[in-house]
Amino acid sequence: MKKIAQFICVVVVVLSGVSCKKYLDLAPDNTGTLEYAFRNRNETENYLFTCYATLQQFANATTNAGFTTSGEIIYPNNLTKHPIDETGFNLLRGSQNSSQPGLNYWDGENSGQAVFRSIRRCNTMLENINKPVDLGEGEKKRWIAETKFLKAYYHFYLARLYGPIPLIKTNLDITASTEEIKVKRAPVDSVFNYIVSLLDEAAPDLPPVIDNQAKELGRITRNIALSVKADVLMTAASPLFNGNPDYTSTQNKDGQKLFPAAYDPAKWQRAAIACKEAIDACEASGLKLYTFIPPASIRVLPDSLRTVLTLQGAVTEKWEQNSELIWALNPTFSWQGYATPRLTQKGVVNIFSNPSTFAVPMSIQELFYSDKGVPINEDKTFDYPGRYSLKTGDDANRFYIAKDSVTVKEHFNREPRFYANLGFDGGIWFGNGKTNLNDMYHVWARGIESFAGPKDVNTLNITGYWPKKLVNYQSVYDDGFQEISYRLPMIRLAGLYLLYAEALNEANGPTAEAYLYIDKVRARAGLKGVVESWTDYSKNPGKFGSKEGLRQIIHQERRLELCFEGQSGWDLRRWKELQIVLSTPMQGWNVYENKPANYYQPRTVFTAIFGLRNYLWPIKDNSLIVNGNLVQNPYW
Template sequence: MLKIFNKIKTSVLIAGVALMSLASCNDYLDVVPDGGDPTLDDAFNLRSTAIRYRGTCYSYMQKDGFGSGDPALLGGDELWDLYPRTTQKYIGQTMTMIARGLQSKSNVYGNDWDHYFTAIRDCDNLIDNVDKVPDMTDEEKAQWKAEGRFLKAYYHFCLIRKWGAIPITKHSLPMDASVEEVRVYRDPIDSCFNFVLDEIDKAIPYLSESFDESEYGYVTKAAAAAMKARVACYAASPLFNGNEDQKNLVDKRGVQLFPAKTEEQKLERWKYAMQACKDAIDECEKVNIKLYTGQDITLRLGDNDTLKTDLILRGTLCQPWNTELIWGNTQLSWGSSERQYWQMLATVDLQAKTLGMSGPITGYRCVGVPLKIAEEFYTKHGVPITVDRDRQNGWNELDIVRGDEAHKYYIEKGYETVKLNFDREPRFYAYLGFDGGKWLGQLPEATLQKAPGQLSPEDIFDVECRNGKYANKLGGNQGPVTGYFPKRTIPYQNRVSGNAGTNVSTTFFPYPIIRLTDLYLLYAEAINEVEGPNGPNSAEMFKCLNDIRERAHIPDVKTAWDSYSTNPGYYSTQAGMRAIIHQDRMNEMAFESQRFWDLRRWKEAPAEYSKNIYGFNLNASDPTEYYKKTLVFEQPFLLRDYFWPISTSIMEHNPNLIQNTGW
């Protein structure tokens, strides 16, 4: 694991932030030289101190997957936080403000503009000074400089996806920079992406192919290539690629930050992205990165394919260092207190029912999955529920069914639940907890010691959250919120117990920044945008999608649509294939901090947000009342919400910056 280190004492000018804005890198070194305060030179006197500076450069990484810091987790429409609640001591509700449309230029939520420009300066310091370290080889110095270069590019990308066009920092300004020099302008969006892509290209040849376990989390060639592919796909996507909605974003120099493009120019971006994805997949194959198939599952499942599939699908997110993880974020331990807080807020104490407990013992359950996300998962036939020939009317809230033998590992036998929960794809059951649903986790030691293959449906706990059940809604501080839970984010080994569910044990895993499945989906998307579903690379496109579907135990694209849908051949047009790829991506990547950004780059957020946040009637005990579709929140999304506002204070200090559209 990487470690986060404090920073060296020095004040520096941050390019693009504000007039005479000073950023302090405080207390980097733990060892203070005899002469007084540590200096930048002290950081590079020895490898043992330089490695701390290297760690500092990584420490700025986006805290993906952490509720209080990741806008893509609780700031969108994929998960919904109970609001208001007083349990913010566990996970604050800053990101929830974004989801509720409360962003403003005077109080910018998730504002890490200064944070990333400080990170970029530290990366420049690493690049500029690592050659001074006496006890390092030239090869290792080149590698560290390449890591600094890559991270610098990555931090630019983190800024771009939030603010769009930004000031490019080719090299951080010197301490004696003039007032006019620090009053920088935003660069056009294509220049921003070109800079990031060029910097990654320069870094890749010098990066390591792999690290031993003690250095997991540092960037490798495959990780850099994969991130290049993601950046290239963003650059090609409608939000950034000739976006006419931003045509009036012109600075005082007359520079258009989102210039108009011809269709051919837009297509060139997709062609570049397609090649970048192919190159990244090839790089991953060199180091044996492959789809995860559960080789390291320790639970004694024997030949129980249903349960093994459940753990494989959940493990793609939370099985540590699984075979398809390309780059994992180790900046905060998922065994840390915030990981425990997420456990308290996003799940239930599954053992409470058998122990005869109810109420506070079951945790807070403050994070729910909106009903529309549950609806988006496919049926067992691999098509949307609204076009499945067997269920073309979708679902009826009054259609209540008892759990049966066919669903015994998914739904409690005999328990009444809505038909929406029946005959769905395995990811539905692996990713979601719901009333009457089975949840493989928190198993007693005696159960764990059973002979392989002897784990019965009765051994697996179920969720019961209707009124009067053990995990029912208890008030403003305790859920459920919608009636669905993000099961996928919780390792099956985790435990919840104690007063108010505050005694928890968690399993460490690095949150996936990018994994191979993500890359496959991006490659399929790029191929379709370049040539549609009938071009020379269509076989590769379908293979990427079908390999993922095969692991999820659903039919391949053509079989699914031709054999089970009301719209055979839907995949034969570019528009139809685009819709399929987008939904395949939403289902596979659920709760993985991708939907938030994808809906924006595709410019599909207004349509999705207009569906609003719905759940069930959580205060009801009778299933015919409980399963009535109930509005939780009318979610707004305006044109301005595609990008963050630049804070008022920064705009006041630097009059050369222009505010984003709508703010």
């Protein structure tokens, strides 16, 4: 057995070019034999949970490329102290390289990024699942299905980052030759097809939902598998991987092409079918769009705030009570204090629980619609040229903006998702211990250093906008500390609806069914349907009638609905739009100033560095030396 473990270690070394300290993390500690790991049902279940281990570590938002490189949140890079791993955020500042790649999931240089190791654990599980004699047939089928899902998802995680990857279908035999160990990359279509085949094998033997949530919440269900399949096929059909002319010359050293040369429209139809299958399964299980139900302690709640709390709760509600949450990872979201402004002087004391440093650039703020449900630069009733002029809060807007608070005009007359997603100077912050409509907090963002005491960049939000959506309204960071934990969604029903609408439009152009699924999401957000909103209020009233126009609408709708959830970064990559989005300088308000006229002056915080090569991650140079069959990604 020791020889087997050593051989697997050699394979990891050849693939990644890193040392192998301990490949088999088995229970109990210091016992590294497969005979022990699969001697009975209990030990086999322990091994199944080691297959889940890397998946759970994906819950760390700061090492999630979809979260850190989306352009939705800026993290300051000039702090006097560095309390978090800033690698992912710094990638947008041009730090990515092939000698020591940031967020290096190919080599797995820390346990949370050891994805190839986790794939091999899954293979080991599948190869030994028949050994425990006390394992019932029903449980065995479920565990096999869970393992196949995990194996598929680990391949998918790597494919989104690297494109063509080696397919680790089985662990190599100890008699394998050196050339067999030196794996090569598989064509990207083969990668996606293999992932889908694993998900198809897994889905029938998975439970539709988790019945015993106290013991099993977080384990894989059929709804999860079908939803991930839809996501995989949407990714495969998207411009980054479907006939991308930037990659057509990329090939293995033997001349094998790694990307398809031509665009295949049939991929969208296949994705649409998968999306609808996932939606039907989820709805049959009772999933529906979330609606906030006020607790007994909130006796009066205006419709405007109810909608805001519904939109926040779709993300921050407990999994067990969230009617639209399809999948989340078990570790709770641990960054609420980074997304919360310091609402009073008392909050300043909570420097460790309330750093307040997740800053949202102005470009994201301006992405949200007007209250007419169209982009603010398209709304013929919105004063877009005068959006930076000053305006004072009044009674009509008191549940969004504090009365008598001076702010800019563009903070008025916006859609409910604007107020649910963003904290801004003068904006109402319902919660944090206060739910009385006559005594609510509002954000004070002007002259932060004077409000917080001595200037300390370690406590500064550098744009004047906070990702409010990431904070449970019941969490308290003021007089005391009480964090109401939640799990950041991986997939929720609203996102699945918009995936389906996107696939329908790409496959067939604008249709009534595509509008229907967009409008389901818009209605929950307090907006009228696409056709009505654009017809009545847009300067481009026929936009929804063409495939290209509806594509723009759907893409913006997904970015708004799923903002700050770690989804937009992946979407913008597969759409090949991230380079365009990041070409706009990251701006915020002049946060050191107290007077409104001085504070409300846009200033550039930094300019992102993102080129064509950054759509795919580089493979570490040393890995290419160790394994001569590997080729580098384009432009690195």
